[in-house]
Amino acid sequence: MVMRQYELVERVRAYDPGADEDALNRAYVFSMKAHGNQMRASGDPYFSHPVEVAGLLSEKKLDTASIITGLLHDTVEDTEVTVSEIQDKFGEEIAQLVDGVTKLSQLELQSDRHKQAENFRKLVLAMSKDIRVLIVKLADRLHNMQTLHFIKKEEKRRRIARETMDIYVPLAERIGIRDWKEALEDMAFRELNPDARASILNRLQFLSEQGGNLIDNIIKELKDLQKSHGIEVEVSGRQKTPYSIWRKMQRQNVGFEQLSDIMAFRVIVDTTEQCYHALGVIHSRYSVVPGRFKDYISLPKPNGYRSLHTGVIGPENQRIEIQIRTKEMHAIAELGVAAHWQYKQTGGSDQPSKEGRQYRWMRDMLDILANASNPDEFLEHTKMEMFSDQVFVFTPKGDLHALPRGATPVDFAYSVHTEIGNHCVAAKVNGRIVPLRTELRNGDQLEISTSSAQTPNPSWESFVVTGKARSCIRRFIRSKQREQYANLGREIIDKTFRQASYDLTEKALKAILDRFQCDTVEDLQVRVGEGQVASREVLYAIYPGAKDKESAKKVPARRAKDLPSHAIPVRGLIAGMAVHYAKCCHPLPGDRIVGIVTTGKGVTIHTIDCRTLEAFADMPERWIDVSWETDQTETASFVGRLHAVISNEPGSLASLTTAIGRDGGNIINLKFTNRGQDFFDLLVDVEVKDVRQLNNIMAALRATPVVNSVERSHG
Template sequence: MIRQYELVERVRAYDPSADEDLLNRAYVFSMKAHGSQTRASGDPYFSHPLEVAGILTNLKLDAATIVTALLHDTVEDTVATQEDIERLFGREIGRLVDGVTKLSRLEMQSEQAKQAENFRKLVLAMSEDIRVLLVKLADRLHNMRTLHHIKNPDKRKRIARETLEIYAPLAERIGMHQVKDELEDLAFAQLNAEARDSILAQLSRLRSEGEDRVQRIIDELGKVLRDDGVEGAQISGREKTPYSIWRKLQQKNVSFEQLSDIMAFRIIVGNVGECYQALGIIHSRYPVVPGRFKDYISTPKPNGYKSLHTGVIGPQRNRIEVQIRTKDMHEVCELGVAAHWAYKQGQPRAGAREYRWLRELLDILEHATKPEEFLEHTKLELFQDQVFCFTPKGDLIALPRGATPVDFAYAVHSEVGDHCVGAKINGRMLPLRTQLQNGDQVDIITSKAQTPVPGWERFVVTGKARARIRKFLRTQQRSQYIELGRAILQRQFRQEGYDYGEKALEGVLKIFQQPGVDDLLAAVGSGLHSGREVFHAVFPGHKPHALAQQTVQLKDGDDKAAALIAKPKPKPKGREAPLPIRGLIPGMAVHYARCCHPLPGDRIVGIVTTGKGVTIHTIDCETLESFNDSPERWIDVAWDVGPDNPEEHVGRIHLVVANEPGSLGSLSTVIGKNGGNITNLKITNRNTDFFELIIDIDVKDAKHLTNIMAALRATPVINAVDRARGR
C-alpha cells in the first residue's frame, strides 16, 4: 500500500507546485473515514482509493484529480457527506467527487436499469469535467485488477462484460490506449479464459522462436533510417494484446499463423517532417502491403490520435506493421486526454467540450426516453470501427463502419438529418442506404417538407441517428394514438347516449395511472385500455343502452375495432374454404388492401366499406388516417392461419437494383430459391447506375417475405429492399 509521503512525493515529482497540505489532508480524511472497512480480498478498503490515486499519478494528473481519487468513495461508503467534502476541500473537488459518487450509488440498483442509468449519469458528469471519467476509469481498472477475489462467477462476468462494452471503448475514445488494452485483457480473462490462454501460449511460442528476429528487424530499420539521414529515431517492437488478436481472428476468419500484424514496430522521430521522411525511406526500401497505409497525421482520429501506419514486407521478408510518430504524438497516443490534463507548466488544458463524440452522446441523451434505450444507442456510437468522410467544404466527419448518408446527415446536424431527401457521394446520386467508404465526399440534399422515415431505422448504424428517428416517430405515433383514442371514446359515449367531454376523464386518471388526459387518450388509442373500460370508470353505475347491446366486442382489449353490425346472416350452404381471418361475420365480403398488401403475421384491422364489405389493412397503413373520423367503420380482426395453411398471399416489395447485365436474373433466382413466385414486376425509375422495381410475390406469410428480403439484401447487385407501402 502506498504510504502518505510516497504519494505526495509522486505528485511533487512532476508538479513541484502541488498543494502538499491538500494531498495530506485528503489522505488522512479518507483513511479515517473508511476505518476498518475491508474489500472482498480482505485488504483494508482504504487500499482501493489509494491504488486509484496511484494509477492517476502514473498519468501525471493534477492534484485536484488525485485528491478526488482519494475521496471518491467516502460519500457513498462512509458517514462523510457531500457538504463535508466541499467545506474541507473546496467546491472544485466537491463537484468532482459528487460526479463520481452519483455513478457509484447507482451500482446497487437492478442490473440492466443500473447499468443504463449509471452510464447516463457518467455522460452528464464527464460533459461538465472530463476528469470525472479519468477517475472512473482508474477506479474500474483497479476493480478489474482485483476482480478475481469476488466469489460469485456470474457477478464477475457481468462486471467484465460491462467493462468490455462500456469502459474500454470509452478509454479508447479519449485516447487512453494503455488503460483500454489492460481493461480489455482483464475482461477477456473472465469472459473467455480458454481462448486467452491459448493465444498467450501461441505468443510465448513465437517469442521463444523469434526473440532474435525482433531485435534484428529493429536494428535493420534503424540502420536504413540513419543511412538516409534520419538520426536519433527510437524504434521498438510492440506485441498486440491477446484480446486484440482474438478480435482480428474473429473478424478476418483466419488462423493464428495467418495473422501478419501480431507485432507492430514503432518509430519515434523528432518532428512531423521526419515522420514523412521516414515513411518515404521505408516505402522505397521495402515492398508495401496494399491497403495498409493510413495517414492519421493529416487526418487525426476524433480522440486526437496522430500517427502514420503502414504495412511492408520488411527485413528478412517478414510482413510487419510500422507506426511512425513524434514524441508528442506518442504521449497523446498513450495517455489520450490524460496527457492534456497532466501537469504542464503554463499550458492550457483540454476539456470535455472539445470531443465531438461526447457532444453526440449528449444529443442521444436528449432524445432517448429511457436509460436502457440510451445505453443501446451509446453502445452503437462507441463500439465500432470507423470510416472518415468529408463534407463538400472539406470538413472531416468520423462515422462507424457501415454508416450511410443518413448517419452522415445526422452527424453534420440533427436538422440536416431530419430533412435529408438524397445524397451525392463523390458527385454521384446514390440511395440513402448506401454504405460509406473511407475518403468519400458526401453532399446531403435536403427539403423542408421531408421528415424522418420509419424505414431509415432499419439501416442507420449511429446511435445519434437512431435516437433522433425514434423520437420523431414516437412523437408522431403518440399524436395519432391520441386522436384515435379520442375518436374511440367519442363513439363509446355516443353509443351509450352521453355527450363526450374530456373534463370527465380527469376524474379517472388515477384509476388508469395516467398523468394527463392526453396520456389516457394515447393509452386507449394504442389498445392499452378499451373505450368501454374508460366509460364505465367515468359512469360506474351506468346500465347498457339498448343500442349498445347490439355492439359486438370482437376482440378483448382493443376497442378501436368494435363495430355496429346487423344480425348475422345465415351460414351459406355448400363447402367453402374457411376465411383466414378471425372477427368477421360469415358470408361477409372481404378483400385485401392494395395499398399495404397485408400478410399473415402482420397486425391488421378491417375497414367496412358500403357495397364492398371489409377491406383488410395493416395496422400501420397510411391509408387508415383517412378513416380517423369514422371509427364506427373499424373492425377488430386477426389472422386465423395455422402453420399448414396452403393459401398464398401477395407480398409487394420495392427494390433498388444495380443497372448491370444479369441483375434481374440474379434477383429472380434468389426469389425462386427461397420459395417465392413473382406474379408482377414493374420498373418505376431508371438511370445509368441503378433502377427501381416494384415486385409482387406469392408468399405464405410475413416471415416468408422477410426471409426473401433478407436473401435479396445479401445479393451484391441489390442496393435496397423494403416492403412497398402505398404503391
C-alpha cells in the same frame, strides 16, 4: 504495501512543483480515517484502494484536484461522509469531481444490465461536465480489475469483466489512454476467456524462443535504414496483445498460424515532414502489404490520435506493422487526453485545460442521451457508437466527419445536425444522387437536401448505424405515435358518446383518470387509440346508466353494411403507427373501409368486403367506422394488389409493366404464383393514389393483348 503519505506527495511534486501539498496531506488523512477498519475482498485495508487509484493518476501526471479526487472517490458511497462535507474541507471543484465519480445508483433495479446502463448514463452526464471524472473512474476500474481474482463468486467476476470490456475499454480507447485500455482489456479477457488467452500466450512464448533476438534485429535494421537516409529515429517493437490477436483471429476467421503480422514497431521522429520521409524510405526498401496503409496524421482519430500505419514484409522477411509518428504525437497516443493536461501557475492554483470537453464523440453521446427513452436503449446505442470502425467523409466545403463503417447519408445528416437529419429528403454522394440507404466509403463527399415538410421515416431505423441517428429516429417515432394514438383515441371517444347521445366534457374525463391509471386526459386518449381501453368503458365510467340501457338491448353481430354513415376520418395518420392498412385486402382511397381495433397496435383498416372481417363478427366493440380524409390522400400513395394472368411468350411481362407505368402506377413488388405452358399467374403490388387510378390501370391491362385476365386481389 500501501503507498505512504509522503511518497504520494513527492510523486506529485516531482512533475508539478506547485502542487498543493497541504491539501494532498489532508485528503490522505481524511480518506484513511473515513474508511477506518473497512477491508477489501483481498484482506487488505480498504484505504489501500483509493491510495492506489491516486497513484495511478499520478503516473499520468494529473493535477492536484484529480489526485485528491482519487483519494476521496469512495468516501461518499462507502462511509458516512457527505458531498457537502467534502466541499467544506476541500472546495467546490473537488466536491463536484467526487460527486461525479461516486456510484449514485443505490436502488434495486430490474436487472444487472439495467443497473449497468443506468450507471453508465450517470457517468456520461458527469464526465460531460469534466473529463477528469472519467479519468478517475478508469483508474478506479483499473485497480478493481487488478484485484478481481480475490472475488470468490465466478459469476460476479465475469459480470465485472464483461462490463469492463463493454464500457470501460472503449471509453479508455476514446480518450486515448492506451496502456490503461490494453491492461483493462487483457484482465477482462483473462476472466472471460482464460483458455484462449493462455493458448495465445503459449504460442507467443514459443515464437519468442524460436526467434531469439528477432525483435532486436528488426529494430536495428530499421534504425540503420533511416540513418542511412539522414533521419535520426527512435524505434521500439513489441508483440501485439493476446486480446488483439484473438479478436483478429475471430474477425478474419483464421487460425493463429495464419496471422503473420503479430509484431508492431514504432518509429519516432522529430517533425511531421520526417514522418512522411521515413514512410517513403520504408516503402522503397520493403514490399508493402496491400490495404494496410492508414494515414491518421491527415485524418486523426476522434480521440486525437495521429500516426502513419503501414504493413510491410520487413527485415528478416517478417510481416510486420510499423507506426510512424512524432514525439508529440506519441505522447498523445500513449496518454490521450491526459497528455493535453496543462498547468497555469496563476496565483498558486492549477487550472487544467478543458480540451477533453470538446470531444465530438462526447457531444454525440449527450445527444443520444437526450433522445433515448431508457438507460438500456442509451447503452445499446453508445456501445454501437464506440465499437465501430470508421470511415471519413466530407461536406461540400471540405469539413471532415468520422462515421462508423457502414454509415449511410442519413447517419451523415444526423452527424452534421439533428435538424438536418430530421428533414433529410435526398443525398448526393460525389455529385450523384444516391438512395439514402447507400453505404458510404472513405473520401466520399456528401451533400444533403432537406425539406421542412419532411420528417424521419420509421424505415430509416433499419439501415442507420450510428447511435445518434437511431435514437433520434426512435424519439420521433415515439412522439409521433403518441400524437397519432391521442388523435385517434379522441375521435373514437367523441364518436362513441355521440352515438349514445351523451355529452362529453373535459371535466368529466379528468374525473375518471384514476380509474384507468392515467395522469392526463391525453394519456387516456392514447390508451383508447392503442386499443388498451375500449371507448365504451370510458362511456360507462362517466355514465353508468348507459351500460344498463345497452344491456337491455340485444346487440347483433356486426357487419360492414351496418356501419353508420358518419365515420371517423383517417386524418394524417402515418401507416405503421396508429393506423395499419390490412395486407389481406390492401384498402385504397375510394374504397368503403372499416377499422378493427387491435390491442397495442391501434386500428387496422380493411375494405368492407374483406373476408377477414368475418372473424370479428361477434366482437362489435372492436369495430370502428372510418373514412378517407380528402386532403391527406391528394399527396399520399397506397398499395393496391392485382392478380393477373398473362401469356407465356416473349415480351409479355414488358407489355404488362409498360401498361401499368403509362397510367402512373409504380410497381413495388411482383411475384409469380403459377407457371404453366401457356400462361403465368402473378401478383403485382402497385403504388397508386386511389382506387380510381387502380381501376384505370386494370382497364388498360385488360386492353393489352398478352393479358388474359386481371382482377383486384383480396387475399
